[in-house]
Amino acid sequence: VVSPSMVPKRSGDRVKTDRRDSVTLARLHRAGELRAIHIPDATDEAMRDLVRAREDAVVVATQAKYRLKAFLLRQGRRYLGRAGWTIPYRRWLADLSFASAAQHITLQEYRDAIDETERRIVRLTEQLRQLAPTWRWAPLVAALQALRGVSFITAMGVVAELGDLTRFGHPRELMAFLGLVPSEYSSGPSVRRGGITKAGNPHVRRLLAEAAWAYQGTPRIGRQQLYRQEALPKLVCDIAWKAQLRLTGRFRRLVARGKSKPKVATAIARELSGFIWAIAREVRPAGA
Numbered sequence: 303v304v305s306p307s308m309v310p311k312r313s314g315d316r317v318k319t320d321r322r323d324s325v326t327l328a329r330l331h332r333a334g335e336l337r338a339i340h341i342p343d344a345t346d347e348a349m350r351d352l353v354r355a356r357e358d359a360v361v362v363a364t365q366a367k368y369r370l371k372a373f374l375l376r377q378g379r380r381y382l383g384r385a386g387w388t389i390p391y392r393r394w395l396a397d398l399s400f401a402s403a404a405q406h407i408t409l410q411e412y413r414d415a416i417d418e419t420e421r422r423i424v425r426l427t428e429q430l431r432q433l434a435p436t437w438r439w440a441p442l443v444a445a446l447q448a449l450r451g452v453s454f455i456t457a458m459g460v461v462a463e464l465g466d467l468t469r470f471g472h473p474r475e476l477m478a479f480l481g482l483v484p485s486e487y488s489s490g491p492s493v494r495r496g497g498i499t500k501a502g503n504p505h506v507r508r509l510l511a512e513a514a515w516a517y518q519g520t521p522r523i524g525r526q527q528l529y530r531q532e533a534l535p536k537l538v539c540d541i542a543w544k545a546q547l548r549l550t551g552r553f554r555r556l557v558a559r560g561k562s563k564p565k566v567a568t569a570i571a572r573e574l575s576g577f578i579w580a581i582a583r584e585v586r587p588a589g590a
Contacts, residue, residue: 363419451516467582514570
C-alpha cells in the first residue's frame with residue numbers, strides 16, 4: 303500500500319485517467335520510486351482507535367472549558383486565583399450568582415457539559431489501563447515510561463500510533479517521519495532553513511512536544527519515575543538517564559542563547575524521539 307500524497311507527480315500533467323495512472327504507477331514501481339506505508343494489524347488499530355477516542359474527549363473537554371470562560375468574561379466575571387479548574391476554582395463557580403435565571407441555567411449547562419466530558423476521559427483512561435497489559439506492545443509501553451515526561455498515556459499514544467519502531471533503521475528516519483526535522487529551501491550557495499516540516503504523524507508530534515517541557519529542570523529521578531523503573535532492564539534505565547542528562551542540558555543551553563521556549567521544546571521533542579527509538583530497539587513485544 304502506497305500513500306497517495308507520496309506518489310511523485312509532474313506539475314504540468316493535467317490529464318488523469320485510470321489507464322494513465324496505472325502506467326505511471328507501474329513505471330514508478332519499476333524505478334523504485336514508490337515507498338510502502340506501514341499497515342497496523344487489527345489489534346494495533348483497535349488500540350489506536352481507543353487512544354484517539356480519549357484524545358478526542360480531551361479536546362471536547364478543553365473546548366467546553368473555553369466556552370464557559372467566554373460566557374463568564376461576557377458577564378464580567380473573572381477568577382482572581384492562581385490557576386483554573388482546581389477545587390477552589392470550582393467552588394468559585396458554584397458560588398456565582400446572576401440577576402437572570404437564564405444565566406444561571408446557562409452556567410449550569412456549561413458546568414454539566416464539562417463534568418460529563420471529564421467523566422468520559424476517566425472511563426477511557428481506565429479502559430486503556432485494563433487493556434494495555436494484554437497488548438503485545440505492553441513491554442514497550444512500560445519501558446518508555448522510564449523516560450522523564452513520558453506518562454502512561456503518552457507512552458500508549460506513541461506506541462499505538464507508531465507500532466513497530468524497529469522498522470526505522472536510524473533515529474533520523476523516525477524524526478523525519480514525525481515531521482520534527484527543519485524544512486529547507488536551498489540552491490547553490492544559498493542555504494535557507496525554516497520551521498519543522500510537520501509532515502508526519504501529528505498525534506505523536508503533539509505528545510512529544512508536551513513531554514519535552516519536562517526537561518526544563520535539573521536532571522533527577524522522581525518518586526513516580528523511580529517506581530516505574532523498578533521492573534525495567536538496567537539498559538533501558540541507563541538510556542532514560544542519558545536522555546535526562548542530555549536533554550535538560552540542551553534545554554538550558556538553548557534558552558541561554560535566547561531561543562524561545564516553544565522552539566526549544568520542539569528541538570527537545572526531536573531528540574526525545576531518538577531516545578524512544580533507542581529504547582524500542584532493546585525491548586521485544588510480548589510473545590516474540
